[in-house]
Amino acid sequence: IAPDLGPSIWFYFLCCVSNCFFYAAHWQTLVSGVLHFGRIDVTEVQLFLIGVQLWTGVFGPGLWNVVLLEGFQIKHLLIVMSTVGSFGMFVLSGNLKTILSGGCGKNGATIADTSVLSPGIPILLISLMFYKILCESEEALFQDHAVLFLLTTGLTFTKITNSLIVAHMTRSP
16 A cells, blocks of 8 residues: 555555465475575565555655656556566575475475475465455455455465464474
8 A cells, every 4th residue: 555556456466475475485494394594585575565664654655656757657666676576586585496396304295294385275275265356356345445355365364374384383284
């Protein structure tokens, strides 16, 4: 909401990408048994988002509507940088490589003796479910109640991330 994106698909997309990236860090931990920190990781992304909020608080939401090129505003630059940066960090930080190379459990399984790909099912289903609600809601749920929708999305992502952390800590599926 801070970069004046309003209830748009891009606003939801940025929130979903940040949640998925956080989930991926813990997925990698479940697979490898070690929580890895890169030079730029989830914490730095959180600090960047705090900076966006503070920047908006100081200069106002109109700052994000300044036109850089014809039809290209600062908020569009933020979307491009966030998307490319998130996927780049996911690949370059080794999350994807670690997940796909096999776990440290028996026969390449995770610590909880499950498939290394099984944690992908909850994140995929939840992302698709919220996307379907976003696009096909007859009540325009996201457009009319964006904060409530994103709060619900955040709580749901938090629930599955906590389940992943508990599976790692207790070594249970």
